[in-house]
Amino acid sequence: MVTKIKGVWVKVLEPxxxxxxxxxxxxxFYVVDRLEKTCTCPDFRFRGRxxxxxxxxxxxxxxIELEEKIWKANMESREWQRRLLIEKLKxxxxxxxxxxKRFAELGWEYDEELSxxxxxxxx
Numbered sequence: 001m002v003t004k005i006k007g008v009w010v011k012v013l014e015p016x017x018x019x020x021x022x023x024x025x026x027x028x029f030y031v032v033d034r035l036e037k038t039c040t041c042p043d044f045r046f047r048g049r050x051x052x053x054x055x056x057x058x059x060x061x062x063x064i065e066l067e068e069k070i071w072k073a074n075m076e077s078r079e080w081q082r083r084l085l086i087e088k089l090k091x092x093x094x095x096x097x098x099x100x101k102r103f104a105e106l107g108w109e110y111d112e113e114l115s116x117x118x119x120x121x122x123x
Contacts, residue, residue: 003067005060012071018064020053032057034064088120 002011008021009029016035022028030041032053038044044051057064094112095103103110 012067015068
């Protein structure tokens with residue numbers, strides 16, 4: 001999820017890694033590591049001190065922690081959906097050669113991936 005804090009875009013890439021937009025160059029993003037307290041911006045890399053991006057992440061840590069929880073919940077939901085799809089596809093059987101041949105004779109193109117989607121939707 002992407003949110004705007006103090007006029008810059010902030011996005012949780014994964015828990016602990018936060019992408020923060022540059023304060024001076026819109027559309028340029030840096031990555032802050034919350035645990036290591038590091039940033040990929042030039043200010044941090046060259047000066048080795050806390051930059052504006054790290055300060056933002058620390059100051060709005062409560063909001064970023066909430067975003068991290070949402071990120072984790074979305075990942076868990078995706079994993080659950082993936083497992084459900086795998087379960088539904090266990091019984092899927094692709095068309096046999098004879099049926100594929102009939103499709104070709106009729107000028108129809110057989111797409112196994114689309115067939116899997118149709119199979120799931122019809123169950």
